[in-house]
Amino acid sequence: MGQKKDLTGSEKSKIVRYLAEGCSSLKIAKLLKRDHRPIKRFIQNSQQGHKKRVEKPRRQITAHELRKVKRAAAKMPLATSLAIFQSCNITGVPKSTRCAILLPKSKPWINGDVRAALAARNTAFASANTSDYKHAHYQLRKTIKAAKREYRDRVEQQFDNPRSMWQGLNTITDFRGKTSTPQTTASLCEDLNVFYARFDAANTMRPDSVRTADDVSAHTVSEEDVRKCFRKVNARKATGPDGIPGRVLKSCTAQLAGVFTHIFNLSLSLSVVPACFKMATIVPVPKSSTISSLNDWRPVVLTPIVSKCFEKLQQRRDESSSHRAAVHPE
Structure with missing residues (x-):
């Protein structure tokens, strides 16, 4: 056996490798031809230095307090953890807990x-x-x-x-x-229906539309235009009362373009809009959290997506006709 002296760096590296292979301190001492006491002392000191620290119990943070802390941290990115927690009126939280919450x-x-x-x-x-x-x-x-x-x-x-x-x-x-829902009554739907329809109830006259044969022949849409319009439909838009989602129109454009082209041209030739195109679903959205009258509700109208496409096609046709009339006046 060698004499008792401090271990060198290479000997310490060999001890670590031998320990990883499962050798005992006595076997390592024989392999290194050294006294087992400094080797045993080195192993004990290494184990003591890597002892797992026992963490103190942390104060429980509720989900509501956690959301407040994260919002405050986003508003004050350069503030300390103590300042962030104090701005949220949360006290009694140790620094280790604050850092564990704020640091990813x-x-x-x-x-x-x-x-x-x-x-x-x-x-x-x-x-x-x-x-x-x-x-x-x-x-x-x-x-x-x-x-x-x-x-x-x-x-x-x-x-x-x-x-x-x-x-x-x-x-x-x-x-x-904010997810606060205002207080509603059972008769709210009927009251809103009467309130929104008060303008249409007094209007009993309908304009007479006189169209010539040239107007009827000019107002037509092609299947290619309908196909292009369906492909540009936003699939995330909410569906109307017909229940036809935009994803169906966008995915099945080749199959549905011909059918709706015939419906659109028939509507234009007869000067009659289908009743299903004029239906809409009204969703009342509160303007504020405090509702005092029916005027505090904002009506959001959901019309059929097919009807929106029909309106876009007709608008483009009218714009192109007016542009041609402006360029080539009679």
Whole structure:
């Protein structure tokens, strides 16, 4: 056995590798030809230095308080955790709990490749092989740069789509809109119906439309125009009283374009709008949280999507006719 003296750096690396292989302190002492006492002391000191710290019990934060803290943190990004919690009137929370709530557990750019590179780096560090550790550390830095670049490109793409951008901002700030529902009565629907129809009830006269044969022949739509209009339908729009969603019109354009072209041209030739096109669903939306009269409700009208397409086609036809008349006056 060697004499009792301090362990060198290479001997400590060998001890770590032998421990990973499952060797005992006596066997390591025989392999290194050293006294087992400094080896045992080195192993004990290493274990004491890596003892898991017992965390103190944290104060429970309710979901409502958590939302308030996240909103305050979004408004004050440079404030301390204590100032953020005090602005929300939340006291008695230790610093460790505040940091655990405010600091994210993982970065948003961390993906599976980064986690695999981290595991490889830790394995190389435990093996005490300098060359393997340097190579694993280099691969980790390279993977992190690629992951950050990919995350940056993905975030920049969100700016081209305003809907996705606002959804991301709401997720970051944990925004929750007001969901307070005003008090309503059983007769509200009938009262609103009478209130909204009061203008149409006094109007009993209907204008007489006189159309010539030239007007009837000019006001026609082609199947190609109907097909183009259906393809531009927003599939997220709410359906009207007919129950035909925009997704169906957009997906089945080739099958439905011919049918609706015939219906549109027949309506134009007879100068009659189908009754189903004139139906609408009125959704009353409160203008404020306090409702004092029927005028405090804003009527949101949901008309059939097919009717909207018909109106767009007719508007384009009228605009093109007026443009031609302006360019080539008689």
